[in-house]
Amino acid sequence: xxxxTQPDIHITVSEGASLELRCNYSYGATPxxxxxxxxxxxxxxxxxxxxxxxxxxxxxxxxxxxxxxxxSSFNLRKPSVHWSDAAEYFCAVGSPNTDKLIFGTxxxxxxxx
Amino acid sequence: GAVVSQHxxxxxCKSGTSVKIECRSLDFQATTMFWYRQFPKQSLMLMATSNExxxxxxxxxxxxxxxxxxxxxxxLSTLTVTSAHPEDSSFYICSAPPPGxxxxxxxxxxxxxx
Numbered sequence: 001x002x003x004x005t006q007p008d009i010h011i012t013v014s015e016g017a018s019l020e021l022r023c024n025y026s027y028g029a030t031p032x033x034x035x036x037x038x039x040x041x042x043x044x045x046x047x048x049x050x051x052x053x054x055x056x057x058x059x060x061x062x063x064x065x066x067x068x069x070x071x072s073s074f075n076l077r078k079p080s081v082h083w084s085d086a087a088e089y090f091c092a093v094g095s096p097n098t099d100k101l102i103f104g105t106x107x108x109x110x111x112x113x
Numbered sequence: 114g115a116v117v118s119q120h121x122x123x124x125x126c127k128s129g130t131s132v133k134i135e136c137r138s139l140d141f142q143a144t145t146m147f148w149y150r151q152f153p154k155q156s157l158m159l160m161a162t163s164n165e166x167x168x169x170x171x172x173x174x175x176x177x178x179x180x181x182x183x184x185x186x187x188x189l190s191t192l193t194v195t196s197a198h199p200e201d202s203s204f205y206i207c208s209a210p211p212p213g214x215x216x217x218x219x220x221x222x223x224x225x226x227x
Contacts, residue, residue, distance in 0.1 A: 034215070043119070043206055043220040044157075090156065099145060099210050103156045 002027050004093050006104035014112050015083050021076040021107050023065075023091030032094040033074040034101065035065055039087045047089075050074065051096075061085070086111045115141050115211045119219030126197055127227055134192045134222045136163075136207030142187035143209035147216065148180075151204040163190040197226045 005024045013019055025031060032051050036044040048059025055067040065076045074091060091104040116139040126132050136146055144165045149157040161182050162170040169182035179201075181193040190209075194201050202225050208216040 036218075041204075041221070041223065043117075044208075044218040046114075046215065046217075049215060099147070099216060100159060100162070101147075101208075101216060102159075105156045106154075108154075 002031075002093060002102050004091050004102055004104035006089075006091055006107050008107045009105070010108045010110070012110040012112065013081050016080050019076075019078045019081045019085070019109070021089050021091075021109070023074045023076065023104060024072050025074065025091075025093045026072065027093055030069075030096075032096060033065075033067060034092040034094065035059065035063070035074070035076045036090045036092060036103075037061075037087045038090065038106075044090065047076070081109075081111055083111045083113060085109060115139075115209075115214065115217045117207065117209050117217045117219040119207055119222055121222060122220060123223045123225075125225045125227065128198050129196055131193055131195045132197055132224060134194075134205055134207075134224075136190045136192070136209070136219055138188045138209045138211075138217075141209075141211040143190075143211065144187060146184060146190040146207055146209040148182060148190075148192050149206045149208070151206060151221075153204075157206060160192075165190075194224065197224070199226045202226045 003026045034049045035047040050067045089107045092101045094101045118137045120135045146163040148160045151157045160175045163182045163184040165184045184190040206221040208218045210216045
């Protein structure tokens with residue numbers, strides 16, 4: 001069965017520190033992978049996506065993610081976190097054949113000054 | 114990027130009443146739209162796929178008669194929560210993909226049933 005696991009429910013970092021949010025997936029074929037960010041009471045904003053090609057993808061707001069097929073992972077990273085990055089982050093997997101997305105349970109990021 | 118608009122952003126209703134939520138694609142046509150439900154501090158669960166001009170496809174466990182979906186035009190899908198009860202209180206989010214593109218999400222609708 002297709003699934004997405006985000007092992008960290010809640011992460012707290014200091015402003016300026018580096019960040020890595022973990023995402024593991026289970027999928028029968030090469031998946032489409034996404035990272036979204038959600039501020040409280042808001043919809044989802046796409047940070048970045050991976051379809052094929054270079055396994056290190058760059059996104060908006062200084063985020064990047066690396067697709068590692070051998071580890072079934074798609075971890076999100078940012079070298080220096082800003083207070084405005086505090087939000088909920090969702091990893092999602094999709095199919096090349098349909099538009100359906102399966103979301104992970106999310107990681108809540110808190111940033112301390 | 115493409116814009117998906119959801120209305121209303123927040124609705125409060127009495128138990129037993131019906132509530133309609135609109136999802137519009139503002140600058141593209143969408144033959145397919147998706148409706149998700151999100152409980153507090155939880156992930157998004159796909160409820161149904163809305164198909165323009167045909168019946169919606171519901172995910173397993175979603176009550177078709179409770180959550181009525183209509184996709185009457187290429188820019189509008191509606192979700193009607195019928196005979197709403199407090200357990201239907203949730204955050205509902207729609208999304209739509211422009212042709213050949215990824216999904217874009219609406220800002221969500223918070224439903225509170227008293």
